[in-house]
Amino acid sequence: MTGPARPHQHCPPFDELDALERLRIRATSPTHPRLPLPAQVVEASRDTGLEIVDPEGVPIALYGPDQVDAQGAHGTPEWLGNPSPRPYERHYLSPAQVRASTSEATLTVVVDRRLTRKDISEVRRGSGGRDVLLLVLAGPTMSPYTRGVTLIRQSLEVARGIPGSKVVAVPLDPRPGRTAQSLVDEVVTAYAPGPVAWLGPHPTSITSSETFDRTGGSGGLVLFFTGLSGSGKSTIARAVREAILEEDGRPVSILDGDVVRRHLSAGLSFSPEDRETNIRRIGWVAAEIAYHGGVAICSPIAPYESTRQAVRSMAADRGGDFVLVHVSTPVSECARRDRKGLYAKAAAGEIKDFTGVSAPYEAPTNADLDLDTSQLSVEQARDRVLDLLRERGHLTEADEPEWMI
DSSP states (O other): OOOOOOOEEEOOOHHHHHHHHHHHTTSSOSOOOOBOOOHHHHHHHTTTOEEEEOTTOOEEEEEOGGGEETTEEOSOOEEOOOOOOOTTGGGOOOHHHHHHTSOTTOEEEEESSOOOHHHHHHHHHHHTTOOEEEEEEOOSOSSTTSHHHHHHHHHHHHHTTSTTEEEEEESOOOOTTTSOHHHHHHHHHHHOSSOEEEEOSSOOOOSSSOEEOOOOOOOOEEEEEEEOTTSSHHHHHHHHHHHHHHHTOOOEEEEEHHHHHHTTTTTOOSSHHHHHHHHHHHHHHHHHHHHTTOEEEEEOOOOOHHHHHHHHHHHHHTTOEEEEEEEOOOHHHHHHTOSSOHHHHHHTTSSSSOBTTTBOOOOOSSOSEEEOTTTSOHHHHHHHHHHHHHHTTSSOOTTOOOSOO
8 A cells, every 4th residue: 555645856956945945034025936947847746746855855845736837836835844054054043033132223234245354444433333243145055165155254254353243144145147136135124123234336434324345255166168179268278277276276177178078978979969968077077166166167169059058057056156258269260270180181071070060069149258269369368268257256356455354
């Protein structure tokens, strides 16, 4: 005799797990958007319901069959338990816990990036002797190596030098493009018992809701170069790696297309199916590196848009940032500089399915940066990539003030 069917289990991406956690601790209102679900998960949950688990397999929430449809899971689920402990778990408090232990005169400083020396001075001067709450937007929180962990650690060090201050972590990713400002405002309002100071583009006094200077923090990164064979992808990738090592000192891993094929993807052909398998393997390894807070630089040809999007999703699901660089050097220039003679062999029919000659290349329409090495030197291309990484918060300016006193 068999019992009732068990609910289908699903582990959503980190950002969506954080959204559920905010709902559970009442940091956001119950009128939250639906939890998006893959079509196969919707189909598997229609009769049995859906059990949400964290990356460790711990059950968090249960949606009934009537709460799952083609648009995702909706309504407030049945809460089954807390997620697995995170780094600094003791600092993840609910709004109710914070308000119960904090006076209305407390100044809340919203920490969405690393605090500089100037910020610390502004906090001390603007607090006017009041208690200070450093509210750290620390998402995505299910990864132990994200920028949020760094922000919490640095905020705790800062708090030791400011009497009457404490640190509270919030499961919310503050990066633009991931989080709407209205959501950030809602969460901050739920926590803040009194005046609020935001980190923003113009340093000012912080007697009420003014702002500090904005600079970047950094977490895991997948820097993905795509382009034809001979376009200069690997050369630029190596130049960027060397610059990061010299400037920032962070560990950087390069996943070059040719090297990966000799090791991780040995035995694969150049058929469309095997090309996709190769890129997905590169993407999975890169996403794991980003999950642990590192920088993975990938430089395969990656001719198909769908596969590049799959890698982008892998990086996002593991809490990393994804930066796509299209090295758009024309095929004529790639063939001219080809030292291996591959283009000539492909034109003669000796190599089948050669991208740019006998196999298609789908140029990206959503690249973060476009580089044509027939018009740019290696140094110029490298510097453009580094400038983009600084803008995205993965490298700090050389003259940035120290964040600690």
